[in-house]
Amino acid sequence: MNTTSYRSQVLIIGTGLSGCTTALTLADKGFKVHLVCPTDALEPGNSNLAQGGIVYVHNNPQEAASLENDMLIAGHHYNFIKAVRFLAQEGGESVHKILIERLGVPFNSRSSNTADWDLTLEGGHSAPRILHCADYTGKSIMESLHCAIRNHENIQVLSNRSAVDLITTDHHTPITSYRYKLKNQCVGAYVFNDITSQVESHLSDMTILATGGVGDIFLHSTNNPWSVGAGISMAQRAGVRLANMEFVQFHPTALYDIDKKRPLITEAVRGEGGKLIDHHGYRFMQKYDGRKDLAPRDIVSQAIVNEMLRTGEQNVFLDATQLECDVTKRFPTVFDSCMKIGIDIRKDYIPVVPAAHYFCGGILVDLNGRSTLDNLYAVGECSCTGIHGANRLASTSLLEAVLWGLSAGNDIAHALSSQDTFDEKLFNSIPDWEHTGNEHNDDPALIAQDWASIRNIMWNYVGIVRTESRLRRAFADLRDLSSHLHDFYRHTPLSSTLVKLFHGCQTAYLITQSALRNKNSAGCHHRAD
């Protein structure tokens, strides 16, 4: 069967903040962009869920140096200093240029002068420097960005499609002049179309992975359901270098509601004066860190787990009853999430637990988002730029998505204008996706059980506190599950559910492998042995 094939200058997989910033940068320069997205409308990913805000240090070298210092402290000096400096010094201008000037995102200001920004404080920051739109910053940014994307004549959105695998010269072309090149090159991706149930070939001069994080492979997570490490698992299969795969950040305060997903209670609530307390109403953070409730996330998460183990309780509480601000206006998202389960944060304590939140590792990239595979870039949470080191400083990831989206866009534009692009002969030589079996055995009960296994393994054995024996057990279980999945589904036609399951299982395996190898505790990789 001949499958549909697409040809583009630039193929971007993922329509969150990083993918869309890259797309807009290139489209504004006149390049034609194909944007792939798994749902029928533009899918905003975790970017839509960001509450706290985005770091904004603009034209202020002293503040930039102080931000750099805070990031290194939060990251346990495991960071790549060149990338941290790049973000601290150049990040503000990218926010100014794209979010403020190009998109006009309505950030909160303190007066009628819109540039008098209402900068707020978060854990690990030594000064208030977070730009926000109340507590729905991500939603406001993504609404403006998606509107610009939808109306751009150079951008074609290809919806209802999930990427399955990368196409590379080493693996896919029979043309000998490419096969004998020392360096492998990316030529696009195989993409599953949910409407036609076909796997299409998307051939492209430049491919950008912008598939977001990994939180949804853990039992308790604040993430969007597409956060299963798709880009990371595709990159690994194509032989691309990954880095810092053991560093999964757990957010200390997700709303605790039995058997439910975990909406985030933004760190800004503690920034505005909220305090963590135990079931007897006592504060406990002073026992763990001099910065108390505003210590970096790894320290606060581990402290909460310790308190839960000490008291035998399922959660701790966040006391926001004393905040000076009007919480209904400053934190409307938090207020509504809590009200839905009968908690009025103006007078009730908020039950909270830690949950998987952010991935500090991923596809290793340079300051322009280039990966170790030629013609493949990665931006946003699926990439590892080195800025977070062993632990992310709050509100730096939206900034990373904007800055690297911009720099990757500029670099790709330069490369497309100055270097040879692929010839048609190469594209014509790429084979269609090889269809496997026809047996319809993707039973939802089996898939649900496989997901339950992965999520429980990751939460219980590869979670906030890790030990050699837990990690070994996880590694063995995931290796078995992975080989079982390959055998079982060899005869099953592909579906987007299966694509996601494969990506998730492989990502879980890779994280566990790295966590097992790294015997030293640092930041969000905490080894109790």
Ligand SMILES: Cc1cc2nc3c(=O)[nH]c(=O)nc-3n(C[C@H](O)[C@H](O)[C@H](O)COP(=O)(O)OP(=O)(O)OC[C@H]3O[C@@H](n4cnc5c(N)ncnc54)[C@H](O)[C@@H]3O)c2cc1C
């Ligand atoms: C609840 C919450 C609150 C947060 N608050 C903040 C904050 O205040 N400040 C801050 O700086 N950061 C915050 N973060 C982190 C920040 O939101 C993310 O790191 C950032 O938005 C990631 O952007 P991204 O573009 O890399 O990924 P995403 O926005 O997650 O986008 C990934 C995209 O890839 C798509 N995708 C995935 N798999 C496939 C596939 N196989 N094929 C095709 N498409 C695919 C998804 O559908 C999605 O469109 C928060 C995160 C969460 C979960």
